[in-house]
Structures are given as C-alpha cells and as structure tokens.
Amino acid sequence: MPSSNAKFHRNHRGGQEAGRRELVSRSLQSAQHCLEDQDFGTAYAHYLLVLNLAPELKTSVKETFQFTLFKWAEELDSLARIQDLFNCYEQALELYPNDEVICNSMGEHLFRMGFRDEAAGYFHKAVKLNPDFADAKENFYRVANWLVERWHFIMLNDAKRNLTYLKAIENAVRSGCKSVLDIGTGTGILSMFAKEAGASYVYACELSKTMYELACDVVAANNMEREIKLLHLKSLDIEIPKHIPERVSLVVTETVDAGLFGEGIVESLIHAWEHLLLQPEPKNQDDSTGDYGRVIPASATIFGMAVECKEIRRHHRVGTEEVAGVRLSNSVQFFSPTYASAGSEETVEPYTTEKLSHIPGGYVPLTEPCQVMTVDFNNLQDLKSLAARKPWKLSLLVTEGGILDAVVVWFVLQLDDEHALSTSPSEETCWEQAVYPVQGLLDYSVKTGDAVMMEVCCQDCYLKIQKISSLTSGCGMDFSDRDDTLSLGSEAELCHALAGLQTTSRQDGSGQICVLESTEIALLNNVPYHECFKAAMSKVLLSLNPSKDLQSMDVDGHSSGMNLQESQNKSSLVVAPDTLYILDVSEGFSILPVIAGKLGPVRAYSSIEKEQHQAALSVISEANHFPKETLEFWLSHLEDENVVLQRPKSDKLWSIIILDVIETSGLIQQEVMEKAAISRCLLDSGGKIFPQYVLVYGMLVESECLLLESAVQGTEPTLGFNIAPFINQFKVPVRVYLDLSTLPCIPLSKPAELLRLDLMNPLMNSSSREVKVQICKSGQVTAVPFWYHIHLDEDHSLNTSDEFSHWKQAAVVLDEPIQVQVGDELVLDVQHHKSSISITVKQ
Numbered sequence: 001m002p003s004s005n006a007k008f009h010r011n012h013r014g015g016q017e018a019g020r021r022e023l024v025s026r027s028l029q030s031a032q033h034c035l036e037d038q039d040f041g042t043a044y045a046h047y048l049l050v051l052n053l054a055p056e057l058k059t060s061v062k063e064t065f066q067f068t069l070f071k072w073a074e075e076l077d078s079l080a081r082i083q084d085l086f087n088c089y090e091q092a093l094e095l096y097p098n099d100e101v102i103c104n105s106m107g108e109h110l111f112r113m114g115f116r117d118e119a120a121g122y123f124h125k126a127v128k129l130n131p132d133f134a135d136a137k138e139n140f141y142r143v144a145n146w147l148v149e150r151w152h153f154i155m156l157n158d159a160k161r162n163l164t165y166l167k168a169i170e171n172a173v174r175s176g177c178k179s180v181l182d183i184g185t186g187t188g189i190l191s192m193f194a195k196e197a198g199a200s201y202v203y204a205c206e207l208s209k210t211m212y213e214l215a216c217d218v219v220a221a222n223n224m225e226r227e228i229k230l231l232h233l234k235s236l237d238i239e240i241p242k243h244i245p246e247r248v249s250l251v252v253t254e255t256v257d258a259g260l261f262g263e264g265i266v267e268s269l270i271h272a273w274e275h276l277l278l279q280p281e282p283k284n285q286d287d288s289t290g291d292y293g294r295v296i297p298a299s300a301t302i303f304g305m306a307v308e309c310k311e312i313r314r315h316h317r318v319g320t321e322e323v324a325g326v327r328l329s330n331s332v333q334f335f336s337p338t339y340a341s342a343g344s345e346e347t348v349e350p351y352t353t354e355k356l357s358h359i360p361g362g363y364v365p366l367t368e369p370c371q372v373m374t375v376d377f378n379n380l381q382d383l384k385s386l387a388a389r390k391p392w393k394l395s396l397l398v399t400e401g402g403i404l405d406a407v408v409v410w411f412v413l414q415l416d417d418e419h420a421l422s423t424s425p426s427e428e429t430c431w432e433q434a435v436y437p438v439q440g441l442l443d444y445s446v447k448t449g450d451a452v453m454m455e456v457c458c459q460d461c462y463l464k465i466q467k468i469s470s471l472t473s474g475c476g477m478d479f480s481d482r483d484d485t486l487s488l489g490s491e492a493e494l495c496h497a498l499a500g501l502q503t504t505s506r507q508d509g510s511g512q513i514c515v516l517e518s519t520e521i522a523l524l525n526n527v528p529y530h531e532c533f534k535a536a537m538s539k540v541l542l543s544l545n546p547s548k549d550l551q552s553m554d555v556d557g558h559s560s561g562m563n564l565q566e567s568q569n570k571s572s573l574v575v576a577p578d579t580l581y582i583l584d585v586s587e588g589f590s591i592l593p594v595i596a597g598k599l600g601p602v603r604a605y606s607s608i609e610k611e612q613h614q615a616a617l618s619v620i621s622e623a624n625h626f627p628k629e630t631l632e633f634w635l636s637h638l639e640d641e642n643v644v645l646q647r648p649k650s651d652k653l654w655s656i657i658i659l660d661v662i663e664t665s666g667l668i669q670q671e672v673m674e675k676a677a678i679s680r681c682l683l684d685s686g687g688k689i690f691p692q693y694v695l696v697y698g699m700l701v702e703s704e705c706l707l708l709e710s711a712v713q714g715t716e717p718t719l720g721f722n723i724a725p726f727i728n729q730f731k732v733p734v735r736v737y738l739d740l741s742t743l744p745c746i747p748l749s750k751p752a753e754l755l756r757l758d759l760m761n762p763l764m765n766s767s768s769r770e771v772k773v774q775i776c777k778s779g780q781v782t783a784v785p786f787w788y789h790i791h792l793d794e795d796h797s798l799n800t801s802d803e804f805s806h807w808k809q810a811a812v813v814l815d816e817p818i819q820v821q822v823g824d825e826l827v828l829d830v831q832h833h834k835s836s837i838s839i840t841v842k843q
Helices: 002-036 041-053 053-079 081-095 100-112 116-129 134-147 152-155 157-176 189-197 211-222 265-275 309-318 337-341 379-389 493-500 517-523 529-545 564-574 592-597 609-622 672-681 703-710 723-728
Strands: 179-184 201-205 228-231 250-253 293-298 299-308 334-335 353-356 371-377 392-395 406-414 420-421 432-438 452-459 462-473 501-503 512-515 580-584 602-608 631-633 654-658 681-688 691-697 732-739 752-758 768-774 777-789 797-799 808-820 825-833 835-841
Touching: 002 041, 002 053, 002 211, 041 081, 053 081, 081 100, 100 116, 100 134, 116 134, 116 211, 134 825, 152 293, 152 703, 152 723, 157 189, 157 250, 157 293, 157 420, 179 189, 179 265, 189 201, 189 211, 189 228, 189 250, 201 501, 201 631, 211 228, 211 493, 211 723, 250 265, 265 379, 293 406, 299 392, 309 353, 309 432, 309 517, 334 609, 337 432, 353 654, 379 452, 512 609, 529 580, 529 592, 529 654, 529 681, 529 797, 580 592, 592 602, 592 609, 592 631, 672 681, 703 732, 703 777, 703 808, 732 835, 752 768, 752 825, 752 835, 777 835, 808 835
Parallel strands: 179 201, 179 250, 201 228, 250 293, 334 512, 580 602, 580 654, 602 631, 654 681
Antiparallel strands: 299 371, 299 406, 353 432, 392 452, 406 420, 406 432, 452 462, 462 501, 691 752, 691 777, 732 808, 768 825, 777 797, 777 808, 825 835
C-alpha cells in the first residue's frame, strides 16, 4: 500500500509539472500574439503569470518583459490610471528588484507626476546598481538639483557662518537652555552644535523626505543618533507630548531666504511660541529665576537701497520698441512675474535674487542704504503684528542720478547679543540679495535730490515692496498719510522736500498685459539674436521663392515700391501657390514667426501655448498690419499636442523649422537630436532647420568658487562634523546658470572646440570625442566651463556667452583638481548623451 501511494504522488507531481510547462508555453505564445496586436495590458498579464510560474525564465524574457511593461505603463499614463501604473511597477520590481532600467523608468513616471523625493530614490538606486547607466545618471543629476538645492553646499562651506551659529548656540546652552528644537534641520548641523554644546535633549524636524533621511545618516555617522531625535514633520504639525515630551527652552532655525521671511519663519515661530517653547524671559528682570524660552536668531534688521543695474533691467523690462523690423505694439505691456505678484491673488514670490557682487556689469547705488524694518523673533506680539500691519510707505533720498532699475534688500541676522550674520552685498557671504525690479513707469530716470517712494508690507509669508516710483521736485503734492512715511538721510530735510514733490507717472494699464519669465524678457531685448534669425530666414526664403516681390523686400521688412499690406495682398494673389511654411517650436514667448511674416509670402506657425502669450503675439501681428492668415498657432491644429512635429498640410512640407537647442540654463535641450531627425523628414526641398549646427566650446579654469558651490570640502568648514560624504552624494558634475563674465576663475587654457552637433547632417555627429588642450598658465584645473556657437547657417551665428545673450553658461566640475604647468597638454574626453555633456580630463 505505501509503495502504491508513493507511485501515485510521483505521477501526480509529474502531471502537475507537465501542466505547469504547458500553461507557461501557452501563456508565452499568447503574450507574443498580444504584442503583435499591441494589446500590451493582456501581454503584461501573461508575462506576470509566466514569471510567477517559471522564475527560471527571468533572464531569457527580461528584455521583452521590460518592453511590455513600459508600453503598458505609457497606455495607463495616457488613461490617467495612475494607481494601476504604480501597481504594475511594484509587481515588476518584486520580480526584478535589482533592475536599474525598471527603477529608472519608475522614477521617470514619479518625477513627471511631481513626486520628486520618491523619484530621486529610484534614480539613485538605478545609479548605484549601474554607475555607467547614462539615462539614470542624467535623471538623478536633474532631480538632485530640486531635492538638495545648491545653497546647501555653499552654506556648509561657509565656515564663518557655521562658527557664528556654533558660538551663539554654545552661549544659549551654557546660560541654561537644556532642551533644543531645530526647525528645518537640513543636514542636522545646528542640532549637532547644540548636542556638542551640552544640551540634554535635542529634537530636530525636517519636512523634505530626502533631507530628513540625509540628516538621519549624518547624525548616525557622528554617533549622535541616540542623542538627537529626528522628526519627519513640518514644525507646525509637532504636538506635545505626541512628538516631544514637553516645551523646549531653545528653538534654533535658519529657515530664512534672501528676503528673510520667504521660508515661513514667522509662521513657524508664532506656532513655536504658542505650542512648543517655554515662555520668554520677562524684560527688565535681571534677577528673574526659572526656565524660559528663547530663539536663535533673536532678531533681524532689514535694509534696502535703490540701484541702477543694466543686467536687472534687461531681464525685467522690454527696452526696445522695435525688434528686427517688428514693432512691439504699445497695446501690449510686458511684465516679469515679480511685478505681476503685486496684484495677484496667488502666492507668488515678489522678488528675484542676485549676488550683486557678481552681477554682470555691476550696479550703481542710487541711494544710501536704509533701514526698512526690524523684527524681534523673541517677541510673539511683534511676530503676530507683522502680518496684520497695514502697508506703510518708505522713501529713499536719491544721492546719485541714474536709471531706477530695482530696490535691493538684505538683512542682518542677530543670533544673540554678541553674534550676527549679514547678507549685505558688500560682505563676503554665501547669501544672495532680494531684488525688487522696478516696472510699469513711464520714466525711470532719477536725479540727485529726488526721492524713491515705495509701499512695504508683510503678506503671504513674504516681504513685499511694491508701487515703487520716483518723485521729482516741481509741483506741490499733498501726502495724506505722510506720518506713515519712513525717511532716509536727514529726516527733516526729506520731509521738507516732500512737500514739493511730484510722482512720476505710471503706465495706465489699459493695454494687453503679458507676463513673461525674466529669461523671455531678456530674449526680447536680445537684438543680435533676432537680427541674425531675420537675415538667415531671408536667405532661405529668397533661395526657395526668388519672386520679384520677395526680392524687393529689404531686410527692414519694407518693400521698395509698395507698403507691406499691398505687397502681401499682391503676394497672396500672384504667388499663393508658392506660399512658404515656417514652424517655430522654440520654447517660451518668441516673435520669430512675426519676423518671418515680414519677409514675404509665408505662413508662420507659432508653438506658443499660453493664451495670454498668444493674445499678445496676435496684437503685435495686427500692429504690423499682417493678414490674419500670416500667423497661426500650431497647437490649435494638432490632435495630439505631444506630437508637435508634423506636416503643415497633407500636400505641404516646411521651408524652415526653428528648434530650441540650448536651454537658458546653459545645457542642451532634451531630445534635440531626436527632434532634428523628425524635422529633417518634414522639410521641403531646400528647406532648413534652424540652427543647422552647434559648436560646443570650453576651456580649463581654476575656480575655488565652483568647488564650493558643488560639494562640501571635507570636515574643516563644518567644524569637524562628518557631513560631506552624505550630502556630496547629491552633488552634480555640471553647474548651470553661470555667467562667465563674472565667474571668479583663472583661465588656464584658451577656448577649444569640444563637440559639433549637426542638426542637418547627422553623419557629421559623434557622441564622443577626444580633444587635446594646451596649458597656457600654471595652476589647478578645477572645472571646464562650456558654451555654444549656434550656427543658423555658415554666415550667421550666435554666441551664447556674449553680453547680449539671454542664455547662461554651464561648467563641468572635476572630482579632483589637476595640477598643471605651462606647456602641459591635457586630453578632454567629451561625451554627449541626450542632453548631457560629460567631460573627463586626462593628463
């Protein structure tokens, strides 16, 4: 009987195995049929069954499974079935937990949906699994800039700032503050200062998941994980006794931005005084006993001054009425987002930031520095009154005539009675200054003795300076709330002068309002850019349609014998069959289609997306007397906005396609070579892509500044604490938004051509190249800044590093500096992958 049972079980197992193999085989066949029919969801389900039944097939079906997963994920994404999409990836990662390709793809979906912390985790894991996986590296570098902002490196390398905070915390702890809460701990450095100073209990909170995990690693590496309690929370969500057992005697924080209040310090400290801190020490009671609460920093004083600065001006005010023959209509008023924030119901940062000591072209102070306001962080009523306080007026006496471009603001952070940090532009500091550009005036000129008037308030966690205008001596003017006006210089003299001042007129605001990014305004001000495109487009159009009317059109857009309207009307009658089609798919606000429309019988298509921008471009088109059909908005013609590069009509091709090749950050646009490949298929005979090719130039430099901005330099700047290895995981090899004209550096070589990207002739391209560079000055090579010469054709090119450029530059920062002598020769191994350029320097 036992032997017959054993035989039965063997037969049963054998039958099960045969059935499993049969089911696996059939499922594989079904999956293949589904792939042929592009039924990716069903194919994915079959592969899941196969891999669960036959794990031994993981290696052989891996590539096909990945393909199926990615196709099915794209479909789920387009159907907005987000939960199903993530479920698929989780199932895939259970089967292939160490697959860098699946990790990277999961990260891409997360990043597109706004989950940057989570995306970074998957990109980081993919890079760890395969350090040579170029896609994952590029993705991780891009997301690292979001998650660990570059100022973390600069501040941690600022030994003076770190030491000043350390001394203030030591003073507080030694004077009796034994329990400490660090709000917005970042890497945890202030918490570790408190613990080393002798605090009995230290708590720290951090909202960012990435920074919280980084702080956990840092604290553990410094053997303080049992001494410091880290909370992944916003301070406003901390409760007693749920998160900390009782009120603390000291709050330390550096949740301040260039405008002081922009990171929410006021709101967080109001909450801390009401719910987390002991009561403050009563004033004027030197002999008081007991435990009291206090805050580091104790207070702050904000200063401001008016300045003239060409660089700020060209990024926030359109300074020309005509661009390459196109008149910018008075019916359109262009503003940057900082101006728009004044009347916006949305919370928009009301200032931009600049390091004035490094700004191209420098700046000229038009007034003396003036105290704007003070705030006592140890006074709850003072903090509460900030948001409730009505806007007040501030006047600055002009001491130097010039052009009123901005009001610049900085502050002095008083940590305690002995220690302070200043963010003044005259100080060597890691901080930038807050810049409030002046916009909307009819006249920006001021002269000595005039006054710059403004309104100041604290709203939506921001210091707002708005309604900036200048007042000149002349006619009498009554100020009904003169008592609220703060003055600068000699108060008595200024008040006397104000009686006879008259304000400059503001634009009436009746025209079309168009809000552009500051880089878009700088582009409109870039005259050589538009003139270059105009000349290159004229050359192509003349070669494709050498009609008399087109030939008679000069480069200023005026025909020799008739006005533009007559010329184009005639063209539409006579040369209609030869109408040429131009597509501009450059990003942002571009007037190139309107410039093209002035060059002859063309149909120009703009890929502008925002309705406000389309309306402004239409007004400009009408002001230049264009027939309505000359300018069209391309996206309104597309069924699928994701497929922008298509034929203009079923029987037509493009004469010119304008691509955006370089980001304003100084990097190459993503997928530009793929877009160029599609564009070449859509060009008419003799048609051109603009630009036709791009040359990348670079040079070797020594720059301590770039080192400090890219990675924490050992333990010395962090006062012995081991932080560098952890935060440096998020360093990126390429620094962007640089300006070579003001970058503190020593050139060690002459500029050299590094790479060619040819959009018209792909056979001219190479994804890698070795370049020999001769050293012309001894020193340490720390970085390779690079920029571009953008060739529209052989005769017309643009340099992204010139003074009119709206583009910034970028630089590859070396992991280790290389010592060089005059006459040495280094070899640069230049690699181009998608939008990334990597440069390895070899001796």
